[in-house]
Amino acid sequence: MAKILKTSSRAINAPLSPIRKFVPLLQKAKKRGLDVFELHIGQPDLKTPAAILNKIKNFDEKIIRYTPSNGIPEVQSAWKKYFKDFGINFDESEIIITVAGSEAIVFALTTVCDPGDEVIVFEPFYTNYNGFSAMAGVKLVPVRTLVSTGFHLPKRAVIEKKISKKTKAILVCNPSNPTGTVYSKKELQMIVDVAKKHDLFILADEVYREFVYDGEKHYSIMDFPKARLRTIILDSVSKRFSACGVRIGCLASKNKDVINGATKFAQARLSSPMVEQLATVPLLLNSKAYTKKIVKEYKKRRDAVYEGLQKIPGIQCLKPKGAFYITVKLPVKSAEDFTRWLLAKFSYNNQTVMLAPAAGFYASKGLGKDEIRIAFVLSAPKMKQAMKVLRIALEKYNDKF
Numbered sequence: 001m002a003k004i005l006k007t008s009s010r011a012i013n014a015p016l017s018p019i020r021k022f023v024p025l026l027q028k029a030k031k032r033g034l035d036v037f038e039l040h041i042g043q044p045d046l047k048t049p050a051a052i053l054n055k056i057k058n059f060d061e062k063i064i065r066y067t068p069s070n071g072i073p074e075v076q077s078a079w080k081k082y083f084k085d086f087g088i089n090f091d092e093s094e095i096i097i098t099v100a101g102s103e104a105i106v107f108a109l110t111t112v113c114d115p116g117d118e119v120i121v122f123e124p125f126y127t128n129y130n131g132f133s134a135m136a137g138v139k140l141v142p143v144r145t146l147v148s149t150g151f152h153l154p155k156r157a158v159i160e161k162k163i164s165k166k167t168k169a170i171l172v173c174n175p176s177n178p179t180g181t182v183y184s185k186k187e188l189q190m191i192v193d194v195a196k197k198h199d200l201f202i203l204a205d206e207v208y209r210e211f212v213y214d215g216e217k218h219y220s221i222m223d224f225p226k227a228r229l230r231t232i233i234l235d236s237v238s239k240r241f242s243a244c245g246v247r248i249g250c251l252a253s254k255n256k257d258v259i260n261g262a263t264k265f266a267q268a269r270l271s272s273p274m275v276e277q278l279a280t281v282p283l284l285l286n287s288k289a290y291t292k293k294i295v296k297e298y299k300k301r302r303d304a305v306y307e308g309l310q311k312i313p314g315i316q317c318l319k320p321k322g323a324f325y326i327t328v329k330l331p332v333k334s335a336e337d338f339t340r341w342l343l344a345k346f347s348y349n350n351q352t353v354m355l356a357p358a359a360g361f362y363a364s365k366g367l368g369k370d371e372i373r374i375a376f377v378l379s380a381p382k383m384k385q386a387m388k389v390l391r392i393a394l395e396k397y398n399d400k401f
């Protein structure tokens, strides 16, 4: 008899992405002819800028080749200029071009942590941190934040209590996916102070840097001089240039050991894509001209979602100040069951909504069961209609019980 082959515990224990696990139901709903508002995934509907598309269309070299592992020098320079526009100074040698933000996060975790080490995260957090830490054998140690306080950080002592001998880093996503929270200067100063006191790295996921509303100011961890040598910036063009499929991002740090370590992982995977790297250069060199316009558009979407949600009895949420997500507490026991029901059983005027149940954005078991994340990635009129459909769906769903 053949031996039973067993895959690794890290593969067995890694979670499926809660964002993608209901896709088979979505496909079935579409097959039935339903018009589904897809609010489960951060895939913007905005056109990728012509400057990127044209660079790809007009690529005229004879070989699509490997590029230097840390990135094509012209692309590293373009990122340097991009950061400089935000007052953040990196030298080209401090920037590694990665296969989007995802690879930058994996490189950062594997560069600063050994298997079994711990990283502090604020939950709810970007769900794929679970998958990345499973790959790296790293344990995420969650610090809870609450819908009632707009998911802002708890007191310093609450965070410090979670720090152990194995803690290597604090991972902070600002503005936050999935909550839309923009951390204040004071909150970030507190993270910097804690990191300094306990000698921790700060992994700063700032892929939504530009997405701030209502005159809110975004502070980068790099704005804090005392944090600079312990910070790793994790970045990506995916959202800010509506170019998720380009798969280009970067890891940037002033810490030489970090760059030396991550360089080895970058060399092991040889290079990031050549054509796509080059395609991002024009936008990186002059990013604000584009992002200013789209942030205005996202604000309209945010307002449409928030207004729509205010009309739904029994829900709880605060207005998100950044990114393009909102985490909402619903008047249901199981947001997963509700999500499934929306796709399998419900329609209103042939329409329904696809949501991301928020439990998968928590590391603590049992939390977020009655919460969902909405990505406001569709036009404001569509978001308005989607919130109406959600309201009617909740009334109907709750009538069942």
Ligand SMILES: Cc1ncc(COP(=O)(O)O)c(C=O)c1O
Pocket (backbone or CB within 6 Å): 042, 099, 100, 101, 102, 103, 126, 173, 177, 205, 207, 235, 236, 237, 238, 244, 248, 249
């Ligand atoms: C907070 C955050 N970080 C990183 C990523 C990774 O994105 P990408 O790999 O497309 O850069 C995402 C994608 O949704 C995200 O929301």
